[in-house]
Amino acid sequence: MHFVFVIIITFIATLLGSLCGIGGGIIIKPMLDAISSFSPFQIALISMSCVLTTSLTSVLKHIYHKTKISFKEATTLGIGGILGGLLGSFLFDFVKKAILDVNPNNGHNIIIIIQNAGIAFFMILVLIYMLFLKKRKVGFHLKNLIFVGIIGLLLGMISVFLDIGGGAINVCIFILLFSMDVKLASINSLLVIVFSQSAKFVQYIIRGNFTKNVTFDTILTWWLFVILISISVFTGLLGSHLNRKLKSNHIDTCYEISIVAIIIIAGYNVISKLIYLSNQTE
Template sequence: MVILYFLIGFISSVIGAMAGLGGGTIIKPVLDFAGHYDLETIGILSASTVMAMSTMSLVLMKTTEEKVDFKVSLLIAAGSIIGGLIGKGVFNFYVVNLESADMIGIIQSGLLALLLIIIYVYFKLDRFVTSYKITNKVIIFSTGLLLGLLSAFLGIGGGPLNVAILALLFSMTGREAVINSTFIIFFSQFASLVLVTFTTSFQGIDLTMLPYMIIGGIAGGCAGNILLFRLSSKAIRSIFSLTILVIVLVNIYNLVKGV
């Protein structure tokens, strides 16, 4: 079990840091598939691992020439924090207060599969899609709000959503989108964990595997960051697309199993 959960944290974080998926997009459906924990525990394991990965990635990125577009990313991050709090609040209300975990699990798997399919198609056809360079602060903040709400409710960290939106609305290259997505993920996951701390204090939640997943997240963040600057943008996009396809299949399986 220890080795399994370390590898889940490590492999997810390597791909997450390298391709901008955040790790949670992989961790959440994989832990659902494993079936060892309830939704609330999975959400905390995923958020904590992604937080560890994004922290390590950002520390290492300080030594590179690639920079975060603070004008855009800080506004999106601010919106994603508020959206994250709302999304996590909705999740906690239905799962904890109304005890509707089974229904929410089905909704999460279905919605995540649908969003990932849309993102996959977008990146395959993006040469036919006009990208923009939005500067309106209200729109940028609102974009972060929506991303934070969806990612917190789905428990995924928001990686692929961030990358797609950053490419579409702000004309960022693959590597630029990955770096800025990691920056946004850090703040959204931090807000999510703060909310959980003050609302549940982690009572009644089995976090036995959490240290091993965090270690995997830190190690994966280091490895993924190294690969990010050694692989071409084309290779990163290929890994991004392949990973999304695999996760879509896992989510469809989880959806069918839940129904």
């Protein structure tokens, strides 16, 4: 039954990720934190692999159908995101070591609280913009690529530190700073995710994460991983198809519902872990 839930979560997350440009990792990460027995490395690997597969599949299909993509802005954001990802990884390792040194028994739970609290905080900001400021036509048309690269660096740092794809934030930034509608923003966000997640995968290899951690075991079997990747390919194709067919206001609604769901899930993780830690100290 545990495997069924994981498959359902991956299907929904990657489909919404492909449709709305959020990648899916920002749903997969907090959901697996909440319901799975996977190790932190396994959750990160599932999220990264599924998000990269879905995003790459979607982008390739959009390119095949000659969908409009702002390659200049998206590529600059992606390069900035790679550099920011390196900084975010360094910052996360520093914070993780500091926490585990002080509290080796419950350090991982504290890290989950910090990451999920960060996810909830940024998603609340995104929701406020989408529900109130966007409807008042608050936005810019940024052209300076230096500023675009700096924004990409900050987004990359946030996404890696929180262990998410970052797409939900990317979409909002594209709408706010480049005056895109949600359909175009979602497509360009997926391209940025391909950059950042590819760099993250390479970084995993260089740093030896696959040799330092257990990848497959009785909980995360190799065949379950293959199923999840296969689902990600399918949802990447389906989501990109729906993105081209649906109206922008429908995708807007899906995006906003996704943000609300992420806030609820992340909030639940923070509260449940805080309760757990408080019980441990009694």
